[in-house]
Amino acid sequence: MKLPGMLLCLTTLLACTAGAQKVNLRFSTWAGGDGLALLQQLSRDYSAQNPEVQISVEVTPFADYGRKLAIQVASGDAPDVGWLAERDVPTFVSSGAVLNLSPALGKDKTFNLGDFPLSTLSLWTRGQAVYGVPFSNSPLVLFYNKDLFQKSGVKDPLLQYSQARWDYPSFQAASKVIKDKTGAFGARVMRLDPKAWAGGLLAVIWSQGGGIYDNAMKCQLNSPGSVSAFQLVSTMMFKDASMPRPGDQTDFASGRVGMYFDNLSYSAQLRDAAFKWGVAPLPKGTAGRVTQLGQAGYVVFSKSRNQAEALKFLKFLGSAQTMARTARFFPPPRVSVLKSPAYLGSNPAIPASSLKTAVAGQLSSARVLLTGTNWLRVNDAITSGLDRVFQPNADLQPVLDDLCKQIGDL
């Protein structure tokens, strides 16, 4: 009787020891569709290489992402590793919620932080400290519905681009013809979530010579360039009726919108689209063809209980090999991956030539939206102000003057 008892104790002890060595890492993301499936596959691959580590992928929709992370951090339930969106970087870095990665990454030759151009790291760097590794350096592109273009007899945007005719007047004209001939909306530049107005509209404003701030961080939303951009969008909404008004829920994936501005990762949501689509560069404005560079990165949370393992997992995610795999959805910040022929042929839904023209070809004129720590309040004021801008017969200049005054007061 004694021997079986001892064996039982020994087995339990061994099982407990094995259990104690197992690390469960929580990885937070807002990915969906094929992008999420890829992240789950990467997590399984990492666990296969490191059997002592289990990764659980936690998904929160983008609209609630920053909020949920903050609550998790405050309640001591922070994930170990996660994505962080551009809009949340200033707040999370200034409050010390994310770990300084430079001691771990700076000297690691295999990781090679030098493969990231300094411009791609500027959002994540404070002095010598690096708080995140961008995995996506994605310019806005134009998604277009090839079926609607064909039905309405409008020339393909890529063809117009190759003929140097792809500008905002052509964009507006194409949108109106699609509306008149098919009844579908010709174009949508803003996302469904009104707070995410900048992803799309800002590129139009920049291309007309306007902006949110000038170099001295003074409001520029009432400058002549900004006003002309708002006028263009307003005309398309209310006069041409070719653009959905704020509050309209018609999205590009429904097949009822001819053109749409979004980051390349949006292609992951078009897997089951019942129409043919393509990507092209944004139109050219009076101040050039300026697109917005969206960034998102991997971070390790300061309150992670498994920081060493979390750092190792982050290195795996940010490595050139993994980035080559995620590049299919997220344009890679690593130069070595961006320039590789494998990258350009990585997404079967988008031809290499389109990817080269719409993404790689636009990076030189792309801009990152640089904001301060009060961006959340400024964005709320602008979102609220746009409700007055996008009204039929709105007198834009006084409304935008007032908006700039409000932003100045913040």
Next chain:
Amino acid sequence: MTPTSALSRHSSPKHGSPRHGSPKQRRQEAMAGLAFILPYALGTLVFIIGPLVAMLGISFTSWSLLDTPKYVGWANYHKLVQDREFLGSLGVTGLFTLGILALNISAALGLANLMNLRLRGISAFRTIIFSPVVMPVVAWALVWKFLLQPQGPVNSALQGLGFQGANLLFTPGTALGTVVVIEVIKSVGLNAVIFLSALQGVPKEILEAARLDGAGRTQTYTRIILPMISPTFFLVFVITLIGALKVFTPIWVLTGGGPSSATTTLLVYMYKQGFGFFDFGYASVIAAALFGLILLTTALQWNLRRRLVFYEE
């Protein structure tokens, strides 16, 4: 015999009140009583009183959730007094609450009178009126958001009727009224049922007596029925008022506080400060102001109750 007299007779010494048991028995009774209220008391302590005290404590700090709270004294309260947006949201809350009170109570009373008629198909009518009450609030708001899209069915119909450019939910002038109507359609069924039960509780003999005394329909309604149901009226008024001050979900889903802050009530403003801008100290001050407002209105109502409500002796 009134319920009160029945109770006093039952607890008279003749019938052996527990007060006259042995000390041990009394202790056991007290313990049993405490055990019965313990779950509720603990729940109130942990989920209501605890957060309330914490909220008051946080209101004296600057805290972004991501960092540790820093004591800032009365700074958040000073900011509140000078905050024009807070005053704006107070105004929106006042209009929203008045709108809900007026529309909900009058519609509920009207519907209760209709439901009180003995007509064919009245059960189906009652079911239709009550069914929105049991619908999940987010689903309800999303359906309305779809119906009220700028070129959706409701606005298109209004444009067809000659209201050029009608865009109810996204025009600052009409958004608040639209949200009030949507909220009233959702919740009016409950008040209507409460009024219906009160109407059905009015004794037939009194109505008969009034008729014999020569009272007309209007007189019977205003002089007999309304005073008879005034306790119910008061109850409906109180729960509708407090409910209106606490409405958040449909507003957040339908408009997010827009357009141009036209539907930013105190609760929406508080949520934006806390979860939108991560300023939990200031959000707690707004919560404290809202708490004070509800406390004040409730106290006022209880004082007015004796003067306005008729209780049958």
